[in-house]
Amino acid sequence: MRRWPQDGEEIIKHYIAQLPLNYAISPIYYRQALESFRRAALQCGATDRRTLEYWLRERGEVWARSTVQHRARIVARFLDALVNDGRIESNPITDLRREYNAHGDTGIIGALMTPDPDQALEALRQPRPFASPLGELMRDHVERMQRRGYRYEAADAICRRFDRFLQQRPDLDSQPLETLLEHYRRTKATANHPAECEKLARILNKALCHDDPSRPKRPPDNRPTKQVAHSWRRPYIYSPEDIRKLLAIARTYPSPRAPSRPINLYTTLVLAYCAGLRVGEIARLTLGDVDMQAGTIAIRKTKFFKSRILPLSDSAMNALRALLKARQEANVSHSFDAGLFWHDQNNRQYCRASISTHLVAILRMAGLKPAAGKIGPRIHDLRHTFVVHRILEWYRQGLNPQEKLPYLATYLGHRDINSTLVYITVTQELLHEANERFRAFTYPLGNAEPAEVVS
Structure with missing residues (x-):
């Protein structure tokens, strides 16, 4: 059923009444948007894409473009509510978003407002996720790891980027995996891309080894990750x-x-x-x-x-x-x-x-x-500052910071002290305290000179 419901006016009132709107003027804006779309739907006799384009053109002559886009998003959410209640079959904006695999409603609405909506929508089209020759392998691996309790969000994003690359390069379909990875490495010249390619290679090797246990495991290459680490910005230690x-x-x-x-x-x-x-x-x-x-x-x-x-x-x-x-x-x-x-x-x-x-x-x-x-x-540098100032305080209290590192790692929520060591930034003040501790250890008698070594 694509026709507008007969009790559409009452549905709009009930829909607005149950929304958690924060401002007294918000219901007025919602009512204006939904009532104007209701009139367009009654005039066109449907709630399809043709009605939506007609409403956008008609409202574009009255409202500013940004206002039309904002009110169109209100209409899109309302149409989704009608779909969930079974009053209409589908939301045309949602249908277009799925058809073109767009990230949100804003791009779809903007495309429908252009003189040539079909061409604008085609420009929004994105490849379907995991539709490449290796897509099924990557999707199954990501879902398997997530079922095991891992978030695996970063790996999922890496796999999706590689999947889009493969869909854009059908000429590489018959090439071996190492050749595909080599071509993917050449797509970007950023410092982080080689490290991402190395992570991708490990992910794919892990997925392949799951399907074929006899396959040899790929030895890790830590050089790209170390190169990225060397380019990291030095934390700012707040005074x-x-x-x-x-x-x-x-x-x-x-x-x-x-x-x-x-x-x-x-x-x-x-x-x-x-x-x-x-x-x-x-x-x-x-x-x-x-x-x-x-x-x-x-x-x-x-x-x-x-x-x-x-x-x-x-x-x-x-x-x-x-x-x-x-x-x-x-x-x-x-x-x-x-x-x-x-x-x-x-x-x-x-x-x-x-x-x-x-x-x-x-x-x-x-x-x-x-x-x-x-x-x-x-803002994250405040966390680095906390670590540095805590170690400084331990030095001044005469405590051994190395013995306290496991406690500090637990306090920060780290798995081990190796993650905590990343936060230790050597400042002049920290270096001075460490030197004083070493001097006191080397010269226990205070300012006495070390004894002459007899050869």
Whole structure:
């Protein structure tokens, strides 16, 4: 059934009423978009692509192009709801997205608004995933590894890129695997591409060995990965003055429409520096993860599927105490599964991207990062700073940092100390403390000169 439902007006009212809209004016925009499309569907007598193109042309004469695209996405979500309820057979936008294997609705809508929609849609066409001669092998391997409990997201993306390359090069179909990999290596000149090709070779060899156990395993080549590691940007180790400046800016972060944002950002910075948490770990924190009596915080199902409970310093607990007090005054959800950091406007949890955007803005306001671009200190460098400052403190307390590394690795959520060693950046201050420790060990009598060696 492609015709518009007879009770379409009532369906629109019910659909808008059940949406979690945050602004009082949003239902007006939704009603305008859906009512205008309802009139077009009644006039054309269907909800197919022809009706959609007619509506886009008609609305394009009244609204700005960006407005039409925004309202078209509203219509697309509504049509999906009608499909789920069984009121219409299909959503034409969804059908086109599947036909051309497009990544989203925006490109489809933009193509339908052009003078030649067919040509614009053809330009959007993407190869079907895992449709190459090796596609089935790669798909089966990825699904098998995911069934075993691995995320395997990076490997899946690598396989999909190689699959698209093979579909674009049908002349290589009969070539052996090493020849295919060699041609794929030549497609890009970036520093990361040889390392990705090496990962791809190991993935394919693993998949082939599963189907044929007698096949010899491919010896790994670590040279491309080491070359990429040498080109990594050196972490920026924030000084105590930098940290104080960042915290001061976070306290006064300009946010007139969200009064709670400064204390949210201040607390995220405190946790990033005092506990060495990743941004994703901070974004996933809930009220149930904070134990004020024990002075701990729980980090659940993070990288490598690991969970851990971390004791926090007094300053970090004070920041969390102030945040929880602000939550009570804001009268937001007190459920244990509610996000620790919340928006004023809709009481939803801050996502990872939103936290990163605001923290980067603080770095720019502090003058530590340029006004544009990806160069300069990163938020993740706070984790490096946490490690360096912790080792410095151990040196000053007379402790042996090497003996403490397993504890530090556990605190950071690493599988072993090899991952933790990556975070140890040799600074002048750290080098000075190490030299002082070595001098005290070499000359136990203080300033006494070593005895003359008699030959």
